[in-house]
Amino acid sequence: MEITLNHYLAVSGLLFTLGLMGVILRRDLLVIYMSLEMMLNAANLTLVAFSRFNQHLDGQIMVFFTITVAAAEVAVGLALIVALYRVRQTTKVGDLTTLKF
Amino acid sequence: MPWIAPEILLTALACVLLLVEAFAKPCPRLIGFVTLAGIFAAIGITIATPIASEFYVAPWGGLYCLDRPAQFFKVFFLVTAALVTWISLAADEESLPNRGEFFVFPLLTAAGLCLLASTMDFMVLFVALELVTISFYILVAYQRTNAIALEAGVKYLILGALSSAFLVMGIAYTFGITGSTQFVEIGRAIGHGPLPLGLKFGLLLIIFGLGFKVAAVPFHLWAPDVYQGAPTSITAFLSVGSKAAGFILLMRVLYTAFGSAAAFATWIPMLSVLAALSMLLGNLAAIPQRNLKRLLAYSSIGHSGFMLIGIIAQIRTPGLAISVFIYLITYLLANLAAFLVIAVASKTIRGEQIHQYAGLWQRSPVLAASLAIALVSLAGIPPTIGFIGKLSIFGAAWQSGLYPLFWIGVVSAVAGLYYYLGVVKAMFWSEPLDNTPIPACLCTKALLLVLSGLTLLLGFWPQGLQHLVRIVQS
Numbered sequence A: 001m002e003i004t005l006n007h008y009l010a011v012s013g014l015l016f017t018l019g020l021m022g023v024i025l026r027r028d029l030l031v032i033y034m035s036l037e038m039m040l041n042a043a044n045l046t047l048v049a050f051s052r053f054n055q056h057l058d059g060q061i062m063v064f065f066t067i068t069v070a071a072a073e074v075a076v077g078l079a080l081i082v083a084l085y086r087v088r089q090t091t092k093v094g095d096l097t098t099l100k101f
Numbered sequence B: 001m002p003w004i005a006p007e008i009l010l011t012a013l014a015c016v017l018l019l020v021e022a023f024a025k026p027c028p029r030l031i032g033f034v035t036l037a038g039i040f041a042a043i044g045i046t047i048a049t050p051i052a053s054e055f056y057v058a059p060w061g062g063l064y065c066l067d068r069p070a071q072f073f074k075v076f077f078l079v080t081a082a083l084v085t086w087i088s089l090a091a092d093e094e095s096l097p098n099r100g101e102f103f104v105f106p107l108l109t110a111a112g113l114c115l116l117a118s119t120m121d122f123m124v125l126f127v128a129l130e131l132v133t134i135s136f137y138i139l140v141a142y143q144r145t146n147a148i149a150l151e152a153g154v155k156y157l158i159l160g161a162l163s164s165a166f167l168v169m170g171i172a173y174t175f176g177i178t179g180s181t182q183f184v185e186i187g188r189a190i191g192h193g194p195l196p197l198g199l200k201f202g203l204l205l206i207i208f209g210l211g212f213k214v215a216a217v218p219f220h221l222w223a224p225d226v227y228q229g230a231p232t233s234i235t236a237f238l239s240v241g242s243k244a245a246g247f248i249l250l251m252r253v254l255y256t257a258f259g260s261a262a263a264f265a266t267w268i269p270m271l272s273v274l275a276a277l278s279m280l281l282g283n284l285a286a287i288p289q290r291n292l293k294r295l296l297a298y299s300s301i302g303h304s305g306f307m308l309i310g311i312i313a314q315i316r317t318p319g320l321a322i323s324v325f326i327y328l329i330t331y332l333l334a335n336l337a338a339f340l341v342i343a344v345a346s347k348t349i350r351g352e353q354i355h356q357y358a359g360l361w362q363r364s365p366v367l368a369a370s371l372a373i374a375l376v377s378l379a380g381i382p383p384t385i386g387f388i389g390k391l392s393i394f395g396a397a398w399q400s401g402l403y404p405l406f407w408i409g410v411v412s413a414v415a416g417l418y419y420y421l422g423v424v425k426a427m428f429w430s431e432p433l434d435n436t437p438i439p440a441c442l443c444t445k446a447l448l449l450v451l452s453g454l455t456l457l458l459g460f461w462p463q464g465l466q467h468l469v470r471i472v473q474s
Helices: A005-025 A029-054 A058-088 B005-024 B028-048 B068-091 B099-118 B122-140 B147-178 B183-190 B197-214 B222-229 B232-257 B261-286 B292-316 B322-349 B365-379 B385-399 B403-429 B442-460 B462-473
Strands: none
Touching: A005 A029, A005 B147, A029 A058, A029 B147, A058 B122, A058 B147, B005 B028, B005 B099, B028 B068, B028 B099, B068 B099, B068 B232, B068 B322, B068 B442, B099 B122, B099 B232, B122 B147, B122 B232, B147 B183, B147 B197, B147 B222, B183 B232, B197 B232, B197 B261, B197 B292, B222 B232, B222 B292, B232 B261, B232 B292, B232 B322, B261 B292, B261 B403, B292 B322, B292 B385, B292 B403, B322 B365, B322 B385, B322 B442, B322 B462, B365 B385, B365 B403, B365 B442, B385 B403, B385 B442, B385 B462, B442 B462
16 A cells, blocks of 8 residues: 555644643643644644655755754743642642632 | 844844853843843834835745834834833842843843744744744743742643644645745735635634734633733733734734635634634623733733734725734733833732722822723723724724624623723722832833823824824835
């Protein structure tokens, strides 16, 4: 069987949906953050697949930027979660209820 | 490269100041004043840069443009950044650790915002947007030992990263179908034909991502918590700078890249729903709020809805996007004055609950009057500039036949009067909890006078505002 663009799009769509479900359903900040990274990587896979099959290199260049930016985001994000853990001794979403209506 | 000079200046200054901060440990206020000087220099450069006569000049193969709207937004962002730095200096929040760095991050944010004003390519858009967003993650959670600030920071982080993921996926599909990341090329590739399904999907995801930036319902969930938990000056920056960035991006992406009739049929209904929901929910949910910053958060969600009407109206009757520009100016003046008062007052009041502002008039007439003028302007009551803003948006809606949005807007604006005037009533006609006067330095008073003065003056003399905006449009 030949692997076509649609196969790649299906896989990346699946990854994206899995990530989104993780963000919505999981209750731990670290796991949620991991799911978010999975969503970003699903988008990267889409970009690379389109780039490969359409013979445009722009998509692959975009992936480099996305990876770099995601790394910066993780650096700041993990630092934030660590700081939160130091103050509250928890990373569970259910405990973050100081700010509400 | 005179076009990109403001961005380069701001970024270089931020890097230098970070190094100086790390090794020389100067007085934090000094860094604040250098930051302010840098921003003023950037404003000067932006205004002095000549604009080419054609619609846009696109150096570097169309990645970047400098047209009148870009220049308007750059000055807008830089003025916001300058005022935010001023608020930080006036609030003088001693509780902040490493206060020197706190003045540096707004520089990076301002650089990112300036870049966003000029972007003509999805790659530049994404990188600049993330520069802004990541700087904001740091700024929102700057009080590292304060549980509330950290909670706000983490909420902003999770929802911000979620919106970035949607945006990248949207960009991926748009790139995949059209074969380009440049707005002009995408517009050319779409042509006049119908929109393929993949492109509709991409457009939907991009609007998700940008809707988060402007805090439009249903992507507003982060706004109340983050506005309440962040340092007051940063709340002001988020509510004015970050929101305006969302609007210039919406204009660029929707008008340039998705500017065909088939694309309009896809995004106009989506944006109309966002506008209607934002106006209604923003103004109704603000009514029961007891925290002033949270109240202003819901009010800012409502204002997003009003401005979205202007974006849609431009399609039916070209030229009406001018109402968004007018509205943004009114919003900047009123919102920054309000947050400046909150920042200065919370040094004495130690809280942002509305009942703590009771009798503010007896404790500090200047602060109370400025806050009252700002709130009246946000409510859109004449003779303030806010009335002109509302008038131009509603006028645009009526002129382009958006009657359902017009009526929803009028109803929500009337509902908005209730909570804005509730705060004014508490400040002027309630007994204060205690009678200690609230001190404010002379500079703060002068700045408040300028902001309130402009709010009133331009309300009486709207031709000045229209003239300014007409220059932008030409």
